[in-house]
Amino acid sequence: xxxxxxxxxxxxxxxxRTGSFRLDGLELSIGKVTKPSExxxxxxxxxxxxxxxxxxxxxxxxxxxxxxxxxYSPTCDICCLCTLxxxxxxxxxxxACGIDMKTQQGRWSLxxxxxxxxxxxxxxxxxxxxxxxxxxxxxxxxxGEMTPVESPIIxxxxxxxxxxxxxxxxVIEYVESQVPGLVAAIHMxxxxxxxxxxxxxxxxxxxxxxxxxxxxxAQICALDMPRGxxxxxxxxxxxxxxxxTKPTILCIGHNVLPSIAMVDYMREHDLEDAVEIGGIxxxxxxxxxxxxxxxxxGPQSMxxxxxxxxxxxxxxxxxxxxxxxxxxxxxxxxxxxxxTNTKAMHGLPDRSGDDIDEVVNDLVSGKETGVLxxxxxxxxxxxxxxALGVAPKRxxxxxxxxxxxxxxxxxxxxxxxxxxxxxxxxxxxSDAMYAAIEGDFSKLAALDDSCVGCGKCEQxxxxxxxxxxxxxxxxxxxxxxxxxxxxxxxxxITDVEIRKVADTWGLGTIPGAIGLIGCSNYxxxxxxxxxxxEELLMRNFIVAVSGCGTMSxxxxxxxxxxxxxxxxxxxxxxxxxxxxxxxxxxxHISDAGIRVANVFARRILSGNFQEIADYVHNYVGACGLVWxxxxxxxxSIGMSFHRLGVPAVLGPHSSxxxxxxxxxxxxxxxxxxxxxxxxSVHNLGPVPEHMIYVAESKEEALVMCAKLCFRNNDLxxxxxxxxxNYIDMHKKYYGRMPEDLPYYVRSEVDIPYAAKDEIxxxxxxxxxxxxxxxxxxTLLDPKDLWTYEALKQGKKWYTV
Amino acid sequence: xxxxxxxxxxxxxxxxxxxxxxxxxxxxxxxEAKNPLLIVGKLACEVxxxxxxxxxxxxxxxxxxxxxxxSAGSSKEYPxxxxxxxxxxxxxxxxxxxxxxxxxxxxxxxxxxxGIQYYLASQSLATLKHFAPHIKTLALCAxxxxxxxxxxxxxxxxxxxxxxxxxxxxL
Ligand code: SF4
Ligand code: SF4
Ligand code: SF4
Numbered sequence: 001x002x003x004x005x006x007x008x009x010x011x012x013x014x015x016x017r018t019g020s021f022r023l024d025g026l027e028l029s030i031g032k033v034t035k036p037s038e039x040x041x042x043x044x045x046x047x048x049x050x051x052x053x054x055x056x057x058x059x060x061x062x063x064x065x066x067x068x069x070x071x072y073s074p075t076c077d078i079c080c081l082c083t084l085x086x087x088x089x090x091x092x093x094x095x096a097c098g099i100d101m102k103t104q105q106g107r108w109s110l111x112x113x114x115x116x117x118x119x120x121x122x123x124x125x126x127x128x129x130x131x132x133x134x135x136x137x138x139x140x141x142x143x144g145e146m147t148p149v150e151s152p153i154i155x156x157x158x159x160x161x162x163x164x165x166x167x168x169x170x171v172i173e174y175v176e177s178q179v180p181g182l183v184a185a186i187h188m189x190x191x192x193x194x195x196x197x198x199x200x201x202x203x204x205x206x207x208x209x210x211x212x213x214x215x216x217x218a219q220i221c222a223l224d225m226p227r228g229x230x231x232x233x234x235x236x237x238x239x240x241x242x243x244x245t246k247p248t249i250l251c252i253g254h255n256v257l258p259s260i261a262m263v264d265y266m267r268e269h270d271l272e273d274a275v276e277i278g279g280i281x282x283x284x285x286x287x288x289x290x291x292x293x294x295x296x297x298g299p300q301s302m303x304x305x306x307x308x309x310x311x312x313x314x315x316x317x318x319x320x321x322x323x324x325x326x327x328x329x330x331x332x333x334x335x336x337x338x339x340t341n342t343k344a345m346h347g348l349p350d351r352s353g354d355d356i357d358e359v360v361n362d363l364v365s366g367k368e369t370g371v372l373x374x375x376x377x378x379x380x381x382x383x384x385x386x387a388l389g390v391a392p393k394r395x396x397x398x399x400x401x402x403x404x405x406x407x408x409x410x411x412x413x414x415x416x417x418x419x420x421x422x423x424x425x426x427x428x429x430s431d432a433m434y435a436a437i438e439g440d441f442s443k444l445a446a447l448d449d450s451c452v453g454c455g456k457c458e459q460x461x462x463x464x465x466x467x468x469x470x471x472x473x474x475x476x477x478x479x480x481x482x483x484x485x486x487x488x489x490x491x492x493i494t495d496v497e498i499r500k501v502a503d504t505w506g507l508g509t510i511p512g513a514i515g516l517i518g519c520s521n522y523x524x525x526x527x528x529x530x531x532x533x534e535e536l537l538m539r540n541f542i543v544a545v546s547g548c549g550t551m552s553x554x555x556x557x558x559x560x561x562x563x564x565x566x567x568x569x570x571x572x573x574x575x576x577x578x579x580x581x582x583x584x585x586x587x588h589i590s591d592a593g594i595r596v597a598n599v600f601a602r603r604i605l606s607g608n609f610q611e612i613a614d615y616v617h618n619y620v621g622a623c624g625l626v627w628x629x630x631x632x633x634x635x636s637i638g639m640s641f642h643r644l645g646v647p648a649v650l651g652p653h654s655s656x657x658x659x660x661x662x663x664x665x666x667x668x669x670x671x672x673x674x675x676x677x678x679x680s681v682h683n684l685g686p687v688p689e690h691m692i693y694v695a696e697s698k699e700e701a702l703v704m705c706a707k708l709c710f711r712n713n714d715l716x717x718x719x720x721x722x723x724x725n726y727i728d729m730h731k732k733y734y735g736r737m738p739e740d741l742p743y744y745v746r747s748e749v750d751i752p753y754a755a756k757d758e759i760x761x762x763x764x765x766x767x768x769x770x771x772x773x774x775x776x777x778t779l780l781d782p783k784d785l786w787t788y789e790a791l792k793q794g795k796k797w798y799t800v
Numbered sequence: 801x802x803x804x805x806x807x808x809x810x811x812x813x814x815x816x817x818x819x820x821x822x823x824x825x826x827x828x829x830x831x832e833a834k835n836p837l838l839i840v841g842k843l844a845c846e847v848x849x850x851x852x853x854x855x856x857x858x859x860x861x862x863x864x865x866x867x868x869x870x871s872a873g874s875s876k877e878y879p880x881x882x883x884x885x886x887x888x889x890x891x892x893x894x895x896x897x898x899x900x901x902x903x904x905x906x907x908x909x910x911x912x913x914x915g916i917q918y919y920l921a922s923q924s925l926a927t928l929k930h931f932a933p934h935i936k937t938l939a940l941c942a943x944x945x946x947x948x949x950x951x952x953x954x955x956x957x958x959x960x961x962x963x964x965x966x967x968x969x970x971l
Pocket of ligand 3: 425457468
């Protein structure tokens with residue numbers, strides 16, 4: 001439990017400040033520890049819900065769900081989960097078990113979040129177990145003096161402050177203990193309330209954060225990845241980054257361990273300059289945190305295009321977001337395929353126990369086109385040796401057509417439109433074929449930036465036209481030469497950075513922090529993500545990125561050839577572009593909000609989820625921007641943000657998640673808050689207005705992000721600044737002043753000076769009345785604020 | 801008569817697919833509605849039906865007095881003196897689940913959608929289909945929408961323009 005180990009505690013306490021602070025009339029003394037006996041007294045008291053079960057935070061969930069009720073958009077009218085069905089639930093009818101459409105959608109919410117959470121849990125478990133085996137159980141979990149709280153979310157949820165790698169086992173065991181109840185609730189004939197399903201989905205989302213944090217701190221500490229370094233190096237990214245004069249290995253997925261084994265093998269055998277290694281998706285991001293000799297090829301959507309282009313001599317997959325037909329695609333270009341994870345064995349023969357030379361020979365000779373190797377070290381050695389052996393034989397064999405072949409294919413096109421019907425982005429493929437017949441490939445090339453590489457078009461084409469290959473060939477030059485840079489994932493945002501930024505951010509004078517995260521199912525051009533990041537940075541937001549978002553932001557350059565990573569600092573500051581790392585690094589972004597609660601407001605973290613979420617919700621102006629979310633993991637990450645009180649704006653494809661959580665500002669009472677001082681009820685406006693919101697266009701997303709960074713605790717100058725941004729973006733993209741200003745101007749001092757007359761006119765027309773400001777808003781009953789309770793009871797403790 | 805599904809993978813349960821409609825009937829239906837509501841998405845500004853954009857039709861409809869929500873920045877194309885409401889497609893759809901809600905204070909009986917990304921429109925129409933039984937929906941997109949009460953069938957752009965012109969004549 002919390003820092004019981006005296007030695008470690010003593011070491012940590014040396015870093016803590018002494019002094020005292022006030023929390024609305026209650027004073028907490030902080031002194032020096034002179035005798036070990038005093039240490040126990042000074043340990044942060046445990047909050048009310050360490051290791052919560054699914055019912056323990058239900059009251060908090062219901063508070064959020066009352067403010068932000070789920071809006072459901074079913075993708076399918078039926079339920080076919082059991083043999084009493086299929087049941088038609090159209091119009092909120094009930095199925096044979098009594099479930100109605102709303103509750104069925106709630107069940108989907110849990111099912112989706114639960115799948116995402118377990119994927120990260122399993123990933124975390126493998127990392128921790130294997131890293132303990134590799135590096136020993138005592139690897140210290142230490143992010144240095146700048147970051148005494150190693151993992152805020154783990155502390156807040158479980159009460160555990162992990163000090164060494166093996167301490168993470170207890171964290172994993174807690175998350176695992178929650179699995180049976182959650183999955184059992186999905187069974188037919190269980191939960192009968194959509195709100196309770198949502199509450200369980202939040203629980204899964206929160207556990208997902210804990211799992212991701214566990215995975216990332218394990219790999220950072222055991223593999224010595226950057227620990228909160230804002231100046232983490234730049235690394236190459238792009239379709240043209242792997243040197244095609246050398247044998248190349250392409251790693252796809254999220255679990256970095258097999259790729260690490262390849263790098264270690266190359267290091268041991270002095271092959272680092274002889275073989276190129278790069279990756280697609282989060283494995284690539286994490287590998288560059290280990291060695292900057294590795295390169296990032298691109299996001300998940302690039303898999304087919306890259307492999308078909310023949311650039312990879314060996315394809316290695318680990319887990320998550322890999323195309324499950326990758327063996328077939330790799331085989332088509334004569335690239336041996338290696339699967340390395342029990343979750344994704346692809347029907348391949350398990351060669352883990354075989355003689356290495358034999359396995360290498362079988363793959364190089366083509367006797368086997370793919371193998372399963374579950375032994376990490378062996379997979380590493382085999383991949384490198386096979387790359388060396390097969391590269392001279394393959395000669396970068398590709399299946400992209402020649403220009404003449406494109407014309408021949410285009411002539412075969414019936415212009416039936418089946419491809420466009422199948423395409424998620426309804427891309428105008430037939431038009432591009434007309435142009436291609438005339439030798440004009442520009443229309444095909446223009447599809448490249450909006451194509452998510454799913455391959456559904458090819459599945460529909462009755463003329464068997466390899467549409468993706470045609471697009472790749474048409475954009476081949478740009479493709480081959482595409483090189484850009486991306487900052488290596490820095491890991492946590494430090495407590496020192498938070499201390500520096502907390503007053504301006506927490507009080508609203510930085511317009512907000514935007515977490516630009518998630519996958520690559522973009523609705524339009526990939527470029528939009530870069531454009532959104534640039535606009536937010538120019539407007540003084542803090543922009544934190546992770547996962548495929550990281551890559552999209554670095555994919556493009558300005559007129560002078562500079563990427564955003566070269567133009568903006570990597571620190572967590574206004575106008576900072578802070579890359580935390582891969583998908584499992586996401587909690588570092590939400591942890592920034594928790595760190596504010598701890599560093600700035602001195603709230604107890606340990607086992608105190610509800611109070612911390614309440615704080616983050618009311619005080620920390622932050623919003624997620626998840627433009628291409630597709631996976632179940634992305635959904636559960638969204639739910640983890642939601643339970644912590646942080647809103648998120650999603651791209652239009654995310655409407656297919658079936659759920660949004662939208663406030664209704666006409667129902668203003670749902671936005672009531674209480675004053676911590678006396679429990680009195682107030683209304684400071686619908687802030688933040690929504691929790692999970694799907695935007696139709698990038699313009700709508702930007703305007704909504706600005707608005708969802710408003711917080712009840714904004715100081716007048718902070719609200720002025722946020723309103724200035726909101727109004728300016730609204731005018732730019734909507735052509736008019738926002739209609740809802742009367743909701744967000746609390747009193748005249750909130751009104752931006754430059755537009756005062758115009759705003760006053762709108763306020764007067766709406767019969768606006770000023771609201772009495774309060775300093776300390778909460779959604780909770782003040783007696784449920786654990787920090788205050790502990791102070792009243794005379795408890796003393798150290799904070800960082 | 802029911803419309804053929806355009807987007808692959810759409811699979812509403814039996815018997816609930818939208819009714820196929822043409823410009824003439826659509827125009828009359830809007831005219832006869834007690835309190836219609838028009839939702840215009842951003843794509844309306846980008847769809848060019850041979851010299852006339854979809855947004856131009858939407859603006860004409862608004863000028864005829866139909867309460868209008870312009871979502872996602874489509875408002876930018878509207879003349880400043882024309883009364884519209886700016887909110888997200890998902891925000892208005894969320895509000896419409898309440899049978900008492902009306903943009904102009906009165907409940908709507910017909911909701912018309914145009915120019916919203918196909919899949920977002922499809923999901924939004926699903927919300928109304930399942931949770932707003934008091935509302936009929938009409939999708940004026942030329943990519944058949946099975947979740948709407950009535951929808952144009954899938955048709956090429958020139959035909960779409962013809963139907964929109966007929967619709968305007970009948971409004
Ligand atoms: S779980 Fe219920 S709704 Fe689903 S098929 Fe079975 S009886 Fe029908
Ligand atoms: S499906 Fe094939 S034949 Fe039909 S339009 Fe598309 S590319 Fe042409
Ligand atoms: S591969 Fe590209 S063009 Fe083909 S269906 Fe998918 S997104 Fe559309």
